[in-house]
Amino acid sequence: MTALLSVAYVVGIVVDRLTWSAFHFVEDYHRNQVFGDDQEPSVEDRETYVLVTSQPLREQIIYNRSRLRICRSWVLNFALMSVFSGIWAIQQTAWSIAAIAFSGLVLSCLAAYVAHFLARDYYTNIRQSYNFLMKNKNPE
Secondary structure, three states, X not given: OHHHHXXXXXHHHHHHHHHHHHHHHHHHHHHHHHHOOOOOOOHHHHHHHHHHHOHHHXXXXXXXXXXXXXXXXXXXXXXXXXXXXXXXXXXXXXXXXXXXXXXXHHHHHHHHHHHHHHHHHHHHHHHHHHXXXXXXXXXX
């Protein structure tokens, strides 16, 4: 059982990297929309500052990033289920299986739609959290 969980973990990492490679342009788009010309400090530095400065905001950013990763991965999972169940439906000439393929395609599109907005929300969260912390920073 431990070996199976280990393999599932590694497969999850691989799927996450594959989907990030396919969707990084969406994240880049939202990053540029949210931050525009205001790139100093860098987005990475702002995120790091929030992560190390505020535990509640840190948890919120980590939670949002996790939701984005899961949603992004399910885009690929649903797409693969759609393709392979479609192939199976053709081989078996079974329209009930074709319904599963169509459902997988619809769910993949819905997951991509949601991932699009989660990416925007993720960068908005970083910007707002950083601005909040800087505004309420105690003078030293």
